[in-house]
Amino acid sequence: MNVQIEKLLALQEQDLKIRAMKTRLETIPIETGKITAQIEADKANFAAQKEILMAEELEIKKVEASIKEKDEQIRKLQSQSSMIRKNDEYRSLMNEIEGIRKQIGDFETQQLVLMDKISENKSKIKDLEARLKAKEKQADEEIKDMHDIEAKINAEISRLKSEREKLSPGIDRIALKLYERLLAKGTGIPVAEVKDSICSNCHLKLTPHTANQARKDLIVQCDNCSHIIYFQ
Ligand SMILES: [Zn+2]
Numbered sequence: 001m002n003v004q005i006e007k008l009l010a011l012q013e014q015d016l017k018i019r020a021m022k023t024r025l026e027t028i029p030i031e032t033g034k035i036t037a038q039i040e041a042d043k044a045n046f047a048a049q050k051e052i053l054m055a056e057e058l059e060i061k062k063v064e065a066s067i068k069e070k071d072e073q074i075r076k077l078q079s080q081s082s083m084i085r086k087n088d089e090y091r092s093l094m095n096e097i098e099g100i101r102k103q104i105g106d107f108e109t110q111q112l113v114l115m116d117k118i119s120e121n122k123s124k125i126k127d128l129e130a131r132l133k134a135k136e137k138q139a140d141e142e143i144k145d146m147h148d149i150e151a152k153i154n155a156e157i158s159r160l161k162s163e164r165e166k167l168s169p170g171i172d173r174i175a176l177k178l179y180e181r182l183l184a185k186g187t188g189i190p191v192a193e194v195k196d197s198i199c200s201n202c203h204l205k206l207t208p209h210t211a212n213q214a215r216k217d218l219i220v221q222c223d224n225c226s227h228i229i230y231f232q
Contacts, residue, residue, distance in 0.1 A: 002217040005230045007171045008179050008191045014164040015183055015190075021153050021160075028150050035139045042135055046128050053121045060114040063107050070104045175219050175228075182227055191228045201227040 077097050084090045168176060182190035192201035197211050202225035206214070214220040214229050222229050 001230060001232070002219065004172050004175050004219060005191065005217070005228070007167065008175065008228065009230075011164060011167045011171070011179070012183075012189070012191050014160050014167065018157055018160050018164070019183075019186070021157050025150060025153050025157075028146050032143050032146050035142055039132075039136055039139050042132050046125070046132050049121065049125050049128055053118065053125060056114055056118050056121060060111060060118065063111050063114065067104055067107045067111070070100050070107070074100050074104075172219070178219075178221075179228060188225065188227060191230065192222065192225075194229050194231050199225060199227065199229055201225050201229075 074097055077093055077100075081090060081093050084093060171179075179190050182188070188201045192199050194200065194206060194211065194214055197206050197208075198204065199206060199222040202222060204222075204224040206229070207223050210220060210223050210229075215231055220229055221227065
């Protein structure tokens, strides 16, 4: 094999590792972003549930105030009743009191419904809070793990880069420039092996002329994808 190709392959080995690690690094902020977004959504859901509870508690206070007010009205009317002498006036007063009692009954029904809702909501909130805390703890751990991975990958990339630096001297300048241009595309294998006259980068067949040139151990590019090709 062409010695230049051998050197390029050694360089490529490091560069493809670096590329894979950079690809992995790019996924980390996406993954941590997803975790954070999920926690934010859970927090918003929790806050919304709490607001519903607050509204219900406010509502029940209003209902209780109304009951108190109606009780007070009845007490006043009852104290007036002792001073009434006429039967029809007395009867109409009693009717009025009866009407107010019915209103109180309606308020008490509302009060019971609200009490049920509040108690149900309180246990729901308690449950949500516990789940949210557990999720937050888990999310913190996951994000911490990802930052650890990120640091390890960055350290590994630095190590591979310094190793790579030792490999480039001695490579033909033009071949190195071509290689680096192909690498910079970000996809595919810059230096691709030919098997059965097929380029392993683009998977297309080479012309017989190109295949012959490559067999002569020259720096040759694929007819189709222009990547550097070689025979093992
Ligand atoms: Zn090709």
